[in-house]
Amino acid sequence: MVRQKRAERTRRSLLRAGAEVIAARGCEKASLSEILQRAGVTKGALYFHFPSKDALVRAVLEERAAVVxxxxxxxxxxxxxxxxxxxxxxxxxxxxxxxxxxxxxxxxxxxxxxxxxxxxxxxxxxxxxxxxxxxxxxxxxxxxxxxxxxxxxxxxxxxxxxxxxxxxxxxxxxxxxxxxxxxxxxxxxxxHRLDPHGGDVSVEAGSTDESSREPSETR
Amino acid sequence: MVRQKRAERTRRSLLRAGAEVIAARGCEKASLSEILQRAGVTKGALYFHFPSKDALVRAVLEERAAVVxxxxxxxxxxxxxxxxxxxxxxxxxxxxxxxxxxxxxxxxxxxxxxxxxxxxxxxxxxxxxxxxxxxxxxxxxxxxxxxxxxxxxxxxxxxxxxxxxxxxxxxxxxxxxxxxxxxxxxxxxxxHRLDPHGGDVSVEAGSTDESSREPSETR
CATH class of the missing domain: 1.10.357.10 (Tetracycline Repressor, domain 2)
Structure with missing residues (x-):
């Protein structure tokens, strides 16, 4: 049970680090080594969760789509x-x-x-x-x-x-x-019952916290 | 007069070659040397028309916008x-x-x-x-x-x-x-008088002919 929790935490770290590096460098230039470094995760742990960079990139997209x-x-x-x-x-x-x-x-x-x-x-x-x-x-x-x-x-x-x-x-x-x-x-x-500006757009706490360090190259 | 015609022809060659290389490689990776080679134009002639790659890229965009x-x-x-x-x-x-x-x-x-x-x-x-x-x-x-x-x-x-x-x-x-x-x-x-599929979309002969060679990397 503890192991499962830890695995889930590792997976989330990887998704988050992947998203951050992709946001800063683009998908093509995002390197697995930078993602690993940001996530503080070993290569072995990465491959336990995602068989390839491609799979990680896909998971980042699916993570957003899962926000119902x-x-x-x-x-x-x-x-x-x-x-x-x-x-x-x-x-x-x-x-x-x-x-x-x-x-x-x-x-x-x-x-x-x-x-x-x-x-x-x-x-x-x-x-x-x-x-x-x-x-x-x-x-x-x-x-x-x-x-x-x-x-x-x-x-x-x-x-x-x-x-x-x-x-x-x-x-x-x-x-x-x-x-x-x-x-x-x-x-x-x-x-005439709709508000194009958004009726209720108070932003809930997302799946990620706000204290993230940004990769430097975030233009 | 003849000189002016030739200059205009050179300018059009450069615009066309610029557009082709940008279309194939992207704006960032498009190199002036490939553009010159495709246009069959010297560096001196390029700088007569466009002071920089930036200026050429701008001109390519404006060329399209000028199609009224x-x-x-x-x-x-x-x-x-x-x-x-x-x-x-x-x-x-x-x-x-x-x-x-x-x-x-x-x-x-x-x-x-x-x-x-x-x-x-x-x-x-x-x-x-x-x-x-x-x-x-x-x-x-x-x-x-x-x-x-x-x-x-x-x-x-x-x-x-x-x-x-x-x-x-x-x-x-x-x-x-x-x-x-x-x-x-x-x-x-x-x-109800409009046709969303386009009422008259017969394509006129554009500013460029169709016999263009494509740069190989056109995905």
Whole structure:
């Protein structure tokens, strides 16, 4: 039992160190030796948890995707909005989210660097299915198609924000995106009950603490 | 006069070679010597036109932005839609557009590599101002804000498409994006006159011919 706890702690250290190094250097340049050093973990312990760097990178992405948004009750569409705002708020201090943005940016140039598009699409799809079931979405809405569209537009907005000097605030850029997207997604009766700025975006304590050292090269 | 023509031809060779090398290697790794070799141009001729690699990279982006969409008559909003489809069609064979996508992907990791976000936003803004003037857009639409939103969502869609295996066709992904965005952008009376798949996307002969050799590393 104690051993299991220790193994889980080691796994979390590796995920966190992996995310931090990827966020700072990019997926392609992230080295296993730097990750091991940051995590304070031996090579043997690493390979117990992850058979390859690839597997570790995948696990970092899946870790973020496993953060299930809260079910706040109707309208469900608000959950999707809130989730993007919460991720944006957390993004600057949560290494998992910073790693994900970095990987999205690297998606063309980084060989064998998976991007977070599929994970985000899956997250949105789950939320949209609940919305559709509750009769919030426009007739003919296909949750899978809409989820791809939302994932592409949402990650594009995060990249745009990073690339153009981070003005205005990301939360304002997200609100604009939702104002443009929602009328094509939900019924008017739902629309006027939604807040594009995020109804409840108080950021919960994430899976990682805030006392992290940053790798120096965090531009 | 002859000298001027020759200078213009050299400049175009450099722009084209620059775009091809950037598209293949990324902006950061694109080397001036490879660009010179592809263009068949001397270093002296390069510096006559572009004082630095930076200046050449900027010029490649501006070259694309200078492609003004045709004024097809009302509804002007259709011009924006058609333009994105035309760019998507041309993207796979036009080195300027491939370079731009590559730079958008590199926007976080590539030091000093400008991304095309601002250029696309400016292009959309011009089109949206015409739409707004013609009374096509929803009351309260701010062309500058909407242009940023469209540029982010559009480039995000191109990256998503590249990163997720290019299925479905880019033109279908763009149509879905427009179907989601247009109800939040234009008046219902305009909306039902628009074709999200692009009304007229026959690709004109671009600024570059199609007989280009590709650098080998074009993943």
């Amino acid at each position: 948004p809260p079910d706040s009750g109707q309208p469900y569409a608000q959950d999707s909005i809130d989730f993007t705002h919460r991720a944006a708020h957390a993004g600057e201090r949560d290494p998992l989210l910073r790693a994900e943005t970095r990987m999205a940016a690297e998606s063309l140039s980084g060989k064998d660097c998976p991007a977070a598009y599929r994970e985000w699409s899956a997250t949105f799809q789950g939320m949209l299915r609940r919305s559709a079931k509750a009769g919030e979405t426009l007739p003919g809405t296909d949750p899978a198609e809409s989820a791809d569209t939302l994932a592409a537009a949402y990650l594009g907005t995060r990249l745009f924000w990073h690339a153009t000097g981070q003005r205005p605030e990301l939360t304002e850029m997200l609100a604009r995106l939702w104002r443009h997207l929602l009328p094509g997604l939900v019924l008017p009766a739902t629309l | 969409p045709p004024d097809s008559g009302q509804p002007y909003a259709q011009d924006s839609i058609d333009f994105t489809h035309r760019a998507a069609h041309a993207g796979e064979r036009d080195p300027l557009l491939r370079a731009e996508t590559r730079m958008a992907a590199e926007s976080l990791s590539g030091k000093d590599c400008p991304a095309a976000y601002r250029e696309w936003s400016a292009t959309f803004q011009g089109m949206l101002r015409r739409s707004a003037k013609a009374g096509e857009t929803l009351p309260g639409t701010d062309p500058a804000e909407s242009a940023d939103t469209l540029a982010a969502a559009y480039l995000g869609t191109r990256l998503f498409w590249h990163a997720t295996g290019q299925r479905p066709e880019l033109t279908e992904m763009l149509a879905r994006l427009w179907r989601h965005l247009l109800p939040g952008l234009v008046l219902p009376a305009t909306l």
